[in-house]
Amino acid sequence: MKSPRKTANARTLGIIGGLGSLAGGDLFLKLLKSQPLLAEQGRYHLLFEQHPFKDLALPLSAGASMTSRKLYVFQVCQGYADSGADAVLVPCFASHTFIDELRAELQIAIVDLMAALKAHVAHIAPPGARLGVLASDYVRASGLFERHFADDYELIHPSPVQQAALMEAVYGPAGIKAGHLDGVALELLHQVCLELEGQGATLLLPGMTELSLLAPELMRRGIHCVDANQVYADFASATDSLPSLAPFKLGIVGGVGPAATVDFMGKVVKNTPAGRDQDHIRMVVEQNPQIPDRTANLLRQEADPTVAMYSTCRRLEEEGADAIAIPCNTAHAYVERIQEHLAVPIVNMLSETIDFILHGYGREVRVGLLATSGTLQSGVYHAAAERVGLSLLVPDDAAQARVMRAIYGEEGVKAGFTEGQCRDDLLAGAGQLVGQGARVLILGCTELPLILAQADGFPIDGVQVALVDPTDVLARRCVALARGLR
Structure with missing residues (x-):
């Protein structure tokens, strides 16, 4: 029909x-x-x-x-x-x-x-x-x-x-x-x-x-x-007789990575004002761990994830999603490519994070970025920061190698570890940014908040810094959209 x-x-x-x-x-x-x-x-x-x-x-x-x-x-x-x-x-x-x-x-x-x-x-x-x-x-x-x-x-x-x-x-x-x-x-x-x-x-x-x-x-x-x-x-047949549609439904591109997806959903639930089950947000998740690795594509031109990400978003559209969240920082290097081919908006986690820092800490604060090398090379965070007049600090090569080991190493967070070597490596990268003068650090890989949680006044090498979790920022923004807030 x-x-x-x-x-x-x-x-x-x-x-x-x-x-x-x-x-x-x-x-x-x-x-x-x-x-x-x-x-x-x-x-x-x-x-x-x-x-x-x-x-x-x-x-x-x-x-x-x-x-x-x-x-x-x-x-x-x-x-x-x-x-x-x-x-x-x-x-x-x-x-x-x-x-x-x-x-x-x-x-x-x-x-x-x-x-x-x-x-x-x-x-x-x-x-x-x-x-x-x-x-x-x-x-x-x-x-x-x-x-x-x-x-x-x-x-x-x-x-x-x-x-x-x-x-x-x-x-x-x-x-x-x-x-x-x-x-x-x-x-x-x-x-x-x-x-x-x-x-x-x-x-x-x-x-x-x-x-x-x-x-x-x-x-x-x-x-x-x-x-x-x-x-x-x-x-x-009257022009004003159509009622409202079903409640807001959030679509989630899952599996990038799997643990980060579950973490993000938990943050949506945690940040939703609710007195009963029915007050929470409807979510539909396409858990697709087979989406090619974003960092591998950006750094070594391995399999392109664009089509897999687009097809996942299209399935979320077909499921009636009103907005799409992608709890993966590196994946945002591909968002502009696919957004124009979608009828529903992708909530841009990177732009939301930069806006959160701007309004919470001011334009003069020095901001460090802890992320995959693919995210750094893509420049997507830097572009979002430059649009509002912020500049970003990144680790030097040695410190960045330790950040990558904290994510991808044999005892890294993607392997299921959140303590020990991966935490030491991440703190080493964070300390190098603090040494450059950073006082706000973006946990710019969605697995990193599994190691260090979002916090104000977190001590690193004797300096109190703010740790910003983009997945938490994204979750709060999605909750606001569901509640009809600007």
């Missing part, structure tokens, strides 16, 4: 028709006839999925299971998302009892049927009015209408006898779902409406989309009822 080619301001709406073929078809027709679509026919594209839901004929009793329905709706919505649609219409009140569960997992907007109905009622019924609700046993038991209307209106439901008649009118052998739009179905429904009006209801709200098929005839008989499909169609 592919969306047609769209102009810049075009909107593609998908309609799930398989939850009720007649109701779905009725909604589709009313969308085609809605005024916004008629006025701008070239702007709107409609996609209609009529693959039937397997439990379509089962009455929605109070204890009905929603599991199959949830998965069916999710799968169809995901298909529309993959096709490039902008939003999905779900003409099924029962499905709107779990709509928030779907939204949390989908990267496509679901147009809210209850929001449409509530906005419509607000225009035609004064606060405090008595509203009659014509809903299935399941929707009635779920309290769906109470959640949306009870604060402003008094809700009335049919008596047990008339509720049974309502279910018969929709699900019975002579009911609407069986294709009968007159006769027994219409008369049963009319009697239910009369009872609700007899209880003082001034407006009747349908809680079953099939009722829209009989709404015109009921209105002709003097029943003051709402055509839910017409209301839904008009709402969906």
Whole structure:
């Protein structure tokens, strides 16, 4: 199912028709006839999925299971998302009892049927009015209408006898779902409406989309009822009706290296203000240790990691990532190459780190860089620093050799060591930078914070220096993005 080619301001709406073929078809027709679509026919594209839901004929009793329905709706919505649609219409009140569960997992907007109905009622019924609700046993038991209307209106439901008649009118052998739009179905429904009006209801709200098929005839008989499909169609074609999408999702290029990936994720969790599991950030990780070594490519022209990094980022895009984090300093030598080919931003750890130092320690501070030789040779940190007027100090050749041994040596951090020789080597490199006057040191390889943690006032050769962990800076920035902060 592919969306047609769209102009810049075009909107593609998908309609799930398989939850009720007649109701779905009725909604589709009313969308085609809605005024916004008629006025701008070239702007709107409609996609209609009529693959039937397997439990379509089962009455929605109070204890009905929603599991199959949830998965069916999710799968169809995901298909529309993959096709490039902008939003999905779900003409099924029962499905709107779990709509928030779907939204949390989908990267496509679901147009809210209850929001449409509530906005419509607000225009035609004064606060405090008595509203009659014509809903299935399941929707009635779920309290769906109470959640949306009870604060402003008094809700009335049919008596047990008339509720049974309502279910018969929709699900019975002579009911609407069986294709009968007159006769027994219409008369049963009319009697239910009369009872609700007899209880003082001034407006009747349908809680079953099939009722829209009989709404015109009921209105002709003097029943003051709402055509839910017409209301839904008009709402969906309005320019301001699309709800927000799923919560922020962070994509992580993992495996560069593996331990640094786990460390970075832990820092995202640690830096997220949360009182419960659900307050944390959604993360999707492509753990790909087979991405060629970045330092080996930069220093010795070995295998180029560009394609592997790009394909990893593309998979994160396809998983719905809103932003991508790469917890590898050296890998940022390739970010500019691939960013222009991606639709979502890569959060640049190096630029964020330089900005953190600038705002935290000032422009005059002397900054030393502890990193792989590949990162130093690429000049990516130096370029980021020069853009804001900072200069960087780097170790001399002997000290840099010890930094590289701390990372890649037999007892280095990439081999799983965080104490002993690797720590001594790293401190030797740090001491050489401090001897040059550095008072802020960037731990510019993502494994180095596994040896020395970020700190202010860390003593090196008798001098108190600040250790800056770029992965922690990156984690904080990603948390800020997820929370909508600048």
